Amino acid sequence: MTRLDLTRSPRALALLRSRWPQFLLRAITLAGFIFTILAGLMGSVVGSHNFAIIFVWIAWWTALKLAFIPFGGRSWCSICPIPMPGEWLQNGGILQPRGSMGIGLGKRWPKVLRGTWIQAGGFLLIGLFGALTLTSAKITAIVLLFILVLALALSLVFERRSFCNYLCPIGGFSGLYAQAGPVELRVKDTDICAAHIEKTCYTACPWGQYPLALKSSANCGLCMECLRVCPSENIAVNLRPWGSDLGPKTKHRIDEAFLGLVMLASALVDSAIFLGPWGQLKSAAYNIGSPDWFLFAGAFLITALGILPGLYVGATWAANRFGSTNASLRKSLAHYSQVLVPLGLMVWIAFTISFAFVKFGYVLPVVTDPLGWGWNLLGLTKSAGVGETTSFSLVLQVAMLTVGLFWSSRVALRISETIRQAAPLIAFSSLFTMAMLWLLVG
Amino acid sequence: MKKERIARWIVIILVLTAIGVPLGSWWLSRAQGTQIEIHARMPENGGWSIDTIQAKVGQPIHLRLTSDDVVHGFALGKSDMESWLSIFPGEYVETTLVFEHPGKYIFYCTRWCGLNHWRMHGEIIVTGEGDPIPGDSLPLFLQYNIDIDAPHYAENIPSSPPSVERGSRFSDRLPNYAIDKQTYFLTSPEGLWLKLRSEPSLSDLSDMDIWDIVRWIWDRQNSSNSQSLGFKLFMALASAAHGESGRGDGVMARGLPVMDHSNMGSGLVRPPDFTDPHVLLSASPAILEGKIIRGGMGTGMPSWGSILSRDQIHSIIDYLYTIAWESIK
Amino acid sequence: MPMESLPYKTTPTNWKRWAWVIPYAGLALLILFIPLPLPFHAPQDRLLRIEASSFQFTPGEIQINPGDRVTIELVSTDVVHGFSLDAYGFELKADPGQTATGTFIADQAGVFRFRCSVACGNLHPFMIGKLQIGPNLLFFRGIALGLLAISAALISVRNVSRGTT
Ligand SMILES: [Cu+2]
Ligand SMILES: [Cu+2]
Numbered sequence: 001m002t003r004l005d006l007t008r009s010p011r012a013l014a015l016l017r018s019r020w021p022q023f024l025l026r027a028i029t030l031a032g033f034i035f036t037i038l039a040g041l042m043g044s045v046v047g048s049h050n051f052a053i054i055f056v057w058i059a060w061w062t063a064l065k066l067a068f069i070p071f072g073g074r075s076w077c078s079i080c081p082i083p084m085p086g087e088w089l090q091n092g093g094i095l096q097p098r099g100s101m102g103i104g105l106g107k108r109w110p111k112v113l114r115g116t117w118i119q120a121g122g123f124l125l126i127g128l129f130g131a132l133t134l135t136s137a138k139i140t141a142i143v144l145l146f147i148l149v150l151a152l153a154l155s156l157v158f159e160r161r162s163f164c165n166y167l168c169p170i171g172g173f174s175g176l177y178a179q180a181g182p183v184e185l186r187v188k189d190t191d192i193c194a195a196h197i198e199k200t201c202y203t204a205c206p207w208g209q210y211p212l213a214l215k216s217s218a219n220c221g222l223c224m225e226c227l228r229v230c231p232s233e234n235i236a237v238n239l240r241p242w243g244s245d246l247g248p249k250t251k252h253r254i255d256e257a258f259l260g261l262v263m264l265a266s267a268l269v270d271s272a273i274f275l276g277p278w279g280q281l282k283s284a285a286y287n288i289g290s291p292d293w294f295l296f297a298g299a300f301l302i303t304a305l306g307i308l309p310g311l312y313v314g315a316t317w318a319a320n321r322f323g324s325t326n327a328s329l330r331k332s333l334a335h336y337s338q339v340l341v342p343l344g345l346m347v348w349i350a351f352t353i354s355f356a357f358v359k360f361g362y363v364l365p366v367v368t369d370p371l372g373w374g375w376n377l378l379g380l381t382k383s384a385g386v387g388e389t390t391s392f393s394l395v396l397q398v399a400m401l402t403v404g405l406f407w408s409s410r411v412a413l414r415i416s417e418t419i420r421q422a423a424p425l426i427a428f429s430s431l432f433t434m435a436m437l438w439l440l441v442g
Numbered sequence: 443m444k445k446e447r448i449a450r451w452i453v454i455i456l457v458l459t460a461i462g463v464p465l466g467s468w469w470l471s472r473a474q475g476t477q478i479e480i481h482a483r484m485p486e487n488g489g490w491s492i493d494t495i496q497a498k499v500g501q502p503i504h505l506r507l508t509s510d511d512v513v514h515g516f517a518l519g520k521s522d523m524e525s526w527l528s529i530f531p532g533e534y535v536e537t538t539l540v541f542e543h544p545g546k547y548i549f550y551c552t553r554w555c556g557l558n559h560w561r562m563h564g565e566i567i568v569t570g571e572g573d574p575i576p577g578d579s580l581p582l583f584l585q586y587n588i589d590i591d592a593p594h595y596a597e598n599i600p601s602s603p604p605s606v607e608r609g610s611r612f613s614d615r616l617p618n619y620a621i622d623k624q625t626y627f628l629t630s631p632e633g634l635w636l637k638l639r640s641e642p643s644l645s646d647l648s649d650m651d652i653w654d655i656v657r658w659i660w661d662r663q664n665s666s667n668s669q670s671l672g673f674k675l676f677m678a679l680a681s682a683a684h685g686e687s688g689r690g691d692g693v694m695a696r697g698l699p700v701m702d703h704s705n706m707g708s709g710l711v712r713p714p715d716f717t718d719p720h721v722l723l724s725a726s727p728a729i730l731e732g733k734i735i736r737g738g739m740g741t742g743m744p745s746w747g748s749i750l751s752r753d754q755i756h757s758i759i760d761y762l763y764t765i766a767w768e769s770i771k
Numbered sequence: 772m773p774m775e776s777l778p779y780k781t782t783p784t785n786w787k788r789w790a791w792v793i794p795y796a797g798l799a800l801l802i803l804f805i806p807l808p809l810p811f812h813a814p815q816d817r818l819l820r821i822e823a824s825s826f827q828f829t830p831g832e833i834q835i836n837p838g839d840r841v842t843i844e845l846v847s848t849d850v851v852h853g854f855s856l857d858a859y860g861f862e863l864k865a866d867p868g869q870t871a872t873g874t875f876i877a878d879q880a881g882v883f884r885f886r887c888s889v890a891c892g893n894l895h896p897f898m899i900g901k902l903q904i905g906p907n908l909l910f911f912r913g914i915a916l917g918l919l920a921i922s923a924a925l926i927s928v929r930n931v932s933r934g935t936t
Contacts, residue, residue: 023449031456038464045510046532047893084453095449135893277884277901279827282894358886359896371464373471374508374534386888388857391881394909395803402799402916409924419925426921437913441882484850512825512891513851513866531890554867555850682868693822693848693867 004239030081040141044372050137051370062356073181077221086155106159115255119172120262127266131285161206175218177345179245192234201226216245246338260340265304271439315424322421346404350397358387405433477506482514485558499570502540515552520751541568545575560744583732590732596632596724600653609658626663631723664760672761688716688765710742722766814838823852828900837880837905845871853888880905
């Protein structure tokens with residue numbers, strides 16, 4: 001497969017190798033993160049006038065799904081500020097590679113808690129409480145603060161970026177879809193690594209990855225630490241065709257299927273709540289603790305843990321029966337989870353186009369008045385309008401859903417022996433795409 | 443290690459800036475606060491964040507108003523509609539008030555913000571030297587000892603729409619009391635009709651002729667300016683409860699039980715149907731004035747005596763009678 | 772090794788393999804944009820009374836025909852709400868007790884969202900209704916595109932020349 005190695009360009013290599021560009025970006029995002037928390041706590045309770053709501057849920061959340069992930073895989077993780085304070089303590093410095101100079105117990109993450117299960121659970125929680133979090137600046141700020149403190153606390157107990165690896169829902173989201181992204185970090189020459197005894201790259205990796213063994217971009221946070229410490233300049237940062245981690249021979253775990261299904265369910269439910277014309281559903285999702293909310297939560301959980309997994313298991317079971325080898329269902333569930341990756345990615349992109357394009361008008365007003373205290377830093381003259389869905393946005397949503405169906409069908413075909421075997425998964429993707437189509441433009 | 447120190451300083455400075463900007467400006471605005479910031483919230487969420495304001499005679503107070511949830515309004519009791527302010531969520535509106543007289547002023551919300559909107563009022567306590575706020579005259583129902591809660595329902599109503607123009611033809615035949623202001627205030631249209639009906643000098647006139655006369659008298663007593671002001675006030679303050687046509691089916695009240703004698707005084711009821719001529723033709727301006735000033739005693743009708751000026755109340759009464767007259771088919 | 776030569780692993784791409792993309796892209800554009808005749812309905816006057824409450828419109832889903840002359844009566848039942856119709860630039864604002872009325876001609880077909888245009892609380896940004904004017908062609912185009920996408924996937928993989936039995 002074609003690859004374009006960025007480290008072959010001296011300029012790009014210098015940029016990746018130097019700690020400063022990344023450090024500065026992270027310092028800025030850290031300051032922004034802390035400002036966001038304060039804005040959420042102190043600023044206007046009217047969401048459209050609060051920096052925290054607009055920047056987290058309109059600007060950043062959109063950028064993540066429309067830019068960072070589709071064009072850079074886990075690139076957001078490389079500039080995410082959340083692990084920064086913890087690593088300062090762990091490494092005994094902010095511009096330091098991992099070492100033994102810092103403080104912290106450095107325990108290994110318990111085996112039973114590994115995988116993306118907790119991340120998927122976190123994503124479910126976001127969905128269950130989403131209508132409140134999305135509209136309340138205070139709750140948004142409290143969630144961000146909680147995440148920051150939790151990451152710090154965990155980094156003192158456990159080694160490396162345990163929070164990012166096993167807990168962060170956004171990490172799970174980015175990691176899952178980074179497999180479809182066009183960026184990867186790999187070793188150039190496996191023989192050089194094999195002969196290298198110190199494994200400085202593994203020691204340096206905050207994600208606990210060993211580059212030589214890296215087969216998927218899901219777990220690599222693109223932090224470039226290995227590239228910086230490699231004595232042989234043997235680390236490549238490749239631009240690659242989209243979807244390169246998805247194929248007949250790549251390895252996948254069953255928790256990826258679960259994560260992928262949770263993401264699909266979340267996209268479905270969020271579309272219904274936020275874009276649909278059903279006011280009672282909105283109120284039910286918002287009034288946490290009310291009987292209606294329990295109904296909503298039940299319906300959501302049944303969709304995420306019952307209906308969608310049920311359909312997926314059914315499709316996989318059928319695909320398994322059509323296959324020649326007698327793979328176990330469990331193995332097939334993991335194998336076919338790849339179909340969920342492009343499907344989910346494109347569905348989230350379509351949802352985001354529908355959700356965020358209408359609301360971009362809110363961004364400038366909160367730059368000029370981030371706390372909603374009546375400032376006018378930019379000297380703007382008008383406040384945000386209502387916003388509307390344009391026909392361009394609608395066509396774009398349909399196009400994205402179509403690409404998603406094409407892509408997931410293609411993956412299904414590529415990882416199946418026969419068309420017949422892929423058919424149940426294509427049917428699953430079609431059904432889901434149609435549901436989204438109906439929610440978005442129906 | 444020098445680089446590490448620079449990096450640490452960069453992080454510290456950036457983070458301190460991020461913390462300092464909001465905290466600093468919050469502190470600054472507190473320290474030099476010459477303005478009183480008031481947040482309007484639905485009564486369910488706490489109403490006005492400040493509901494008692496202290497002021498001194500002759501010293502201006504600067505209010506900075508914003509809303510935390512929905513559109514609200516701000517007005518001083520008895521002020522003209524032109525001075526009413528709208529407060530939009532997340533946006534600020536400023537106003538400066540100066541008071542000439544010491545005493546207690548009311549401020550209230552002028553834009554419906556839910557079922558409990560009418561509870562949304564506060565006080566401005568003005569202290570200092572000067573004459574007290576000129577008071578309103580005693581309400582008519584107190585002056586003349588009228589029971590405004592007595593049930594009333596017109597036995598006689600016109601069989602077709604009465605006409606001002608036809609009524610005016612008999613103006614020179616009317617007894618003096620008929621065009622007296624006091625008669626107007628204390629008599630219901632039906633009452634005046636009965637009185638004139640029993641006048642021997644008018645015995646040659648038909649029942650309908652007498653109704654035309656009553657209609658003409660009612661029209662004489664109030665100007666069209668007053669009616670249109672009454673209409674505006676009714677729409678802004680009352681139509682959400684009384685209905686836009688006055689039928690008693692406003693969006694806030696349409697789910698309530700219809701008032702009848704079985705549920706009198708037992709809680710919220712639907713307002714009366716003003717488009718039923720039997721209702722208003724049996725009520726004198728004094729009764730209507732009394733009901734508006736005092737309120738509905740548990741029916742859900744608030745007391746408007748301190749919120750509206752007497753002129754505003756009379757405009758509303760003028761408008762109400764036009765509903766009754768125009769509902770006669 | 773010359774440092775400036777960027778690619779490090781290239782197998783010559785067999786562009787012929789992807790030749791099917793061109794007709795398929797054309798077909799996709801055709802499906803998306805080809806004008807389709809709409810079933811004709813004699814335009815009629817319609818009076819739509821829409822009640823707005825936090826945070827929903829009742830009715831929230833409305834169907835009319837292209838060309839209809841639509842009069843909207845917006846009735847707010849709790850706080851001040853608005854009504855803003857996508858693509859039409861049509862807006863109303865109503866206080867409780869003060870019905871707002873406006874008229875427009877439904878000269879664009881499709882499904883349009885209408886949304887509250889007066890901030891009315893936390894869920895205000897999501898206070899949305901749906902006005903369908905004529906058949907929802909975009910939805911049907913979407914389904915056709917989906918079928919096209921599946922056939923494109925089949926072709927793209929068959930051309931990879933993996934043995935399918
Ligand atoms: Cu209010
Ligand atoms: Cu609204």
